[in-house]
Amino acid sequence: MGEVHVAPTRRLKNILGLAAILALAGIALLPLIHITVTVIAQGASTIAKTGLLEFLTGTPHPMNPRNPGGIGPAIEGTLIILALSLCITIPIALNTSIFIAEFKGTPISRTALLLSLLLVEFPTILVGLYIYSTVVEPMHRFSLLAGALAVSIVMLPYMVVEMSEALKSIPRELREAAYSLGASRFKTVYRILLGAAKRGILAGVLLGAAKAVGETAPLLFTLYGAFNTYPHSILDPGAAVSLLIYEYAWQPTPGFRELAWGAALVLMAMVALLIAAARILAGRRVIY
Amino acid sequence: MEWRRMSRSDKRFLLSLLPFPLILLAILLSMLAVFVLKSLPILEKEGLKVFITNVWRASETNPAKEEYGLLAAIWGSVYTGAIAVLVGALLSTGFAITVEELVRGKARELLSALMDMMAATPTIIYGLWGVVYLAPFLRRYIYLPLHRYLGWLPFFQEYPTTGYTIGTAGILLGIMITPYAAMIIREAYASIPLSLREAAYSIGTTRFEAIRLQMGLIKPAVISALVLGYGRAIGETVAVALVVGNCRSLTLSITAPGITVASLIASMFKAAPYYHYMESALYAGGLALFLIGLAVNLAGLALVRRWEEKWAKYM
Numbered sequence: 001m002g003e004v005h006v007a008p009t010r011r012l013k014n015i016l017g018l019a020a021i022l023a024l025a026g027i028a029l030l031p032l033i034h035i036t037v038t039v040i041a042q043g044a045s046t047i048a049k050t051g052l053l054e055f056l057t058g059t060p061h062p063m064n065p066r067n068p069g070g071i072g073p074a075i076e077g078t079l080i081i082l083a084l085s086l087c088i089t090i091p092i093a094l095n096t097s098i099f100i101a102e103f104k105g106t107p108i109s110r111t112a113l114l115l116s117l118l119l120v121e122f123p124t125i126l127v128g129l130y131i132y133s134t135v136v137e138p139m140h141r142f143s144l145l146a147g148a149l150a151v152s153i154v155m156l157p158y159m160v161v162e163m164s165e166a167l168k169s170i171p172r173e174l175r176e177a178a179y180s181l182g183a184s185r186f187k188t189v190y191r192i193l194l195g196a197a198k199r200g201i202l203a204g205v206l207l208g209a210a211k212a213v214g215e216t217a218p219l220l221f222t223l224y225g226a227f228n229t230y231p232h233s234i235l236d237p238g239a240a241v242s243l244l245i246y247e248y249a250w251q252p253t254p255g256f257r258e259l260a261w262g263a264a265l266v267l268m269a270m271v272a273l274l275i276a277a278a279r280i281l282a283g284r285r286v287i288y
Numbered sequence: 289m290e291w292r293r294m295s296r297s298d299k300r301f302l303l304s305l306l307p308f309p310l311i312l313l314a315i316l317l318s319m320l321a322v323f324v325l326k327s328l329p330i331l332e333k334e335g336l337k338v339f340i341t342n343v344w345r346a347s348e349t350n351p352a353k354e355e356y357g358l359l360a361a362i363w364g365s366v367y368t369g370a371i372a373v374l375v376g377a378l379l380s381t382g383f384a385i386t387v388e389e390l391v392r393g394k395a396r397e398l399l400s401a402l403m404d405m406m407a408a409t410p411t412i413i414y415g416l417w418g419v420v421y422l423a424p425f426l427r428r429y430i431y432l433p434l435h436r437y438l439g440w441l442p443f444f445q446e447y448p449t450t451g452y453t454i455g456t457a458g459i460l461l462g463i464m465i466t467p468y469a470a471m472i473i474r475e476a477y478a479s480i481p482l483s484l485r486e487a488a489y490s491i492g493t494t495r496f497e498a499i500r501l502q503m504g505l506i507k508p509a510v511i512s513a514l515v516l517g518y519g520r521a522i523g524e525t526v527a528v529a530l531v532v533g534n535c536r537s538l539t540l541s542i543t544a545p546g547i548t549v550a551s552l553i554a555s556m557f558k559a560a561p562y563y564h565y566m567e568s569a570l571y572a573g574g575l576a577l578f579l580i581g582l583a584v585n586l587a588g589l590a591l592v593r594r595w596e597e598k599w600a601k602y603m
Contacts, residue, residue: 010494017496022390024382028470029399031463032406035417095308103302112309114589115316121516121585123523125550126574129557130319133326133571153315160312185301214410217525217550221557242412246526249416257420264413275408 043265046258055262059228062248062255071263073230077144077223077238078213078270084148084234085155085212090205093159097204098189100160101167113164119157125217127153132221142224144231144238150218155208162207166200166282167193203282210274214267216242241267323578326571330356333565338572342538351564358549358573360536364454365522365548365577368532371458372465372521373514379462380469381510385499387470388477407467415527418460423451423531426459431543446544452533455542460531461524465517472516476509477502479599508598512591519584523577525550549573
C-alpha cells in the first residue's frame with residue numbers, strides 16, 4: 001500500500017491527539033492499579049501480623065500495636081445480612097422479573113422495569129434513612145434485620161434488571177414447544193423457562209450478593225456497628241465489614257487503619273469472587 | 289398484550305404475579321412519603337428558607353432558636369458532582385478509546401478485566417484509599433502549587449490546610465465513576481458499524497481524525513453515561529464523607545473543605561435526635577437529594593433510550 005500524503009499539521013495533530021488519549025488512559029488506570037496494589041499489600045500485611053484464622057474469627061483490639069486482632073463479628077454480620085437479604089429479595093426479584101418478561105409491552109411491565117432502573121441509581125443513604133424511620137424507630141433498636149432490609153431494597157432492583165434480561169433472552173420456540181405439549185402458562189414459566197434461564201438468573205443473584213456485601217451507606221443508621229461482640233439474634237445490633245472500614249478509617253491510631261486495610265482486602269476478595277462467578281455463569285461481561 | 293384479548297388463565301396468572309412489581313412501586317412511593325412527612329416540621333418552621341440559606345444553629349434547650357439551612361450542602365453535592373463529571377469524562381473517554389482502538393490482545397483483556405473489577409469495587413474501598421493516599425498526595429503536589437501560583441483565581445484561593453477538600457471529593461468521585469462510564473462508552477464505540485469506520489478511513493483521515501468522527505457519532509451515549517455518572521456522584525455517601533472535610537463552606541475554591549447533602553446526613557444524623565428540628569432538617573436534605581437524584585437519573589435513562597432508538601436505525 002502506497003503512503004498517502006498527509007499535511008504536516010494534520011500529522012502533528014494526529015500524534016498529539018493520540019498521545020493525549022493515551023495519557024488520559026494512563027491517568028485513569030494509575031489510581032485503579034494503585035488502589036488494587038495497596039489494598040492487597042496493606043491488607044496482606046495486617047493479616048500476616050494477626051494470622052489468617054484469627055483475623056477472620058477474632059475480635060478487634062486496635063490499641064495493641066503488635067497484634068490488632070481480627071474482624072470476626074463484622075464478617076459474621078456481613079454474612080448474616082447477606083443471607084437474610086437474599087431470602088427476602090430472591091422471591092420478589094424472581095417473580096417481578098417474570099412479570100416484566102412475560103407481560104413485556106404492557107404499561108405495568110414497562111413501569112416496573114423503569115422503576116428498577118431508577119432504583120438501581122438511587123442514593124443509598126436515603127434507603128438507610130427510610131429503614132431507620134420505618135423499622136429502627138418503631139422497634140426502638142438497631143438490628144441486623146434492619147440492616148438486611150435496607151440492603152434488600154438496594155439489591156432488589158439490580159437483581160430484577162439482570163434476571164428479566166436473562167428471561168427475555170430465552171428463544172420463543174421453547175415456550176411454543178411447551179404450549180404445544182399442553183403445558184399451562186404457569187407450568188411453562190416455572191418449569192421450562194426458569195430452567196432454561198437458570199444461569200442468567202443465578203448470575204443476577206450473585207450480582208445482587210456482590211452489591212449487598214459492598215454497601216455501606218444503608219447500614220449507617222440501621223446496624224449501629226457492634227464490632228467487638230458476636231450478635232445473639234438478628235434483632236441485635238450488628239456490624240459489617242464495609243461499616244467497619246468506614247468507622248475505622250476516621251481513626252488516627254494506626255491499629256484501626258491496619259484493621260481497615262485487612263477488612264478492605266477481605267471485602268475486595270468477596271466481591272471479586274462473586275463478580276467473577278456471575279461473569280462465568282452469564283457467559284458475558286456484566287454491567288454493574 | 290391487551291387485557292380483553294387474554295384468556296382467563298392468563299388473566300389469573302397476571303393477577304397472581306401483580307403484587308411483585310407493585311412492591312417496587314410501593315417502596316418508591318412510601319420512601320417519598322416518609323421524606324415528605326419527616327421534613328414537614330422544618331418546612332413549617334422555616335419554609336423554603338431551609339434550602340436557600342447557609343446556617344446550622346443547634347440548641348438543646350430552646351427549639352425556637354434552632355435554625356438550619358442546607359445551601360452549602362446542596363451546593364457541595366452539585367459542585368463535587370460537576371468536578372467528578374469533568375474528571376470522569378476525560379478519563380473514561382481516554383480509557384475507552386485506548387482499549388477499543390489502540391491496544392490489542394492480552395493487554396486489552398487485562399485492562400478490560402481491571403476496569404470491570406474496579407467498577408464492582410465497593411465505594412468504601414475508594415474512600416479508605418482516598419483518606420490515606422489521595423488526599424495527602426493532592427494537597428502536596430497539586431493544591432499547594434496551584435494555590436501558590438494561581439491563588440488569585442477563585443478556584444484555588446483558600447490555603448489547603450489539609451487535603452480533605454471539595455476538590456479531593458470531586459476527583460475521587462471522578463475516579464469512581466470512570467470504570468462505569470467507560471463501560472457504557474466502550475459498548476457504544478464497539479457498536480459503530482464497520483462500514484462507517486471504513487468510510488472514514490477511505491477518505492484519507494488520520495487515525496485521530498477517524499476517532500474524533502466516531503466519538504461524534506456516539507456523543508449521545510457519552511452524554512448519557514456522564515449524566516448517569518453525575519447521578520451516582522451526588523448520591524455517594526461514605527467515600528465523600530471521608531475526604532470532603534465536612535465543613536459548611538459556600539465556596540468555589542476546590543482547595544477548601546466542604547460538605548455534601550449525603551455526607552451531612554452521614555455525619556450529623558446520629559446526633560440529630562438530641563435536637564428538636566435537626567432530624568427534620570436532615571430529612572429535608574434527603575428530600576432534596578431524592579428529587580435531584582430522581583430528575584438526573586430519569587434524564588440519563590431517557591437519553592439512553594433515545595440514543596438506542598436512534599442507533600437501531602443504523603444497525
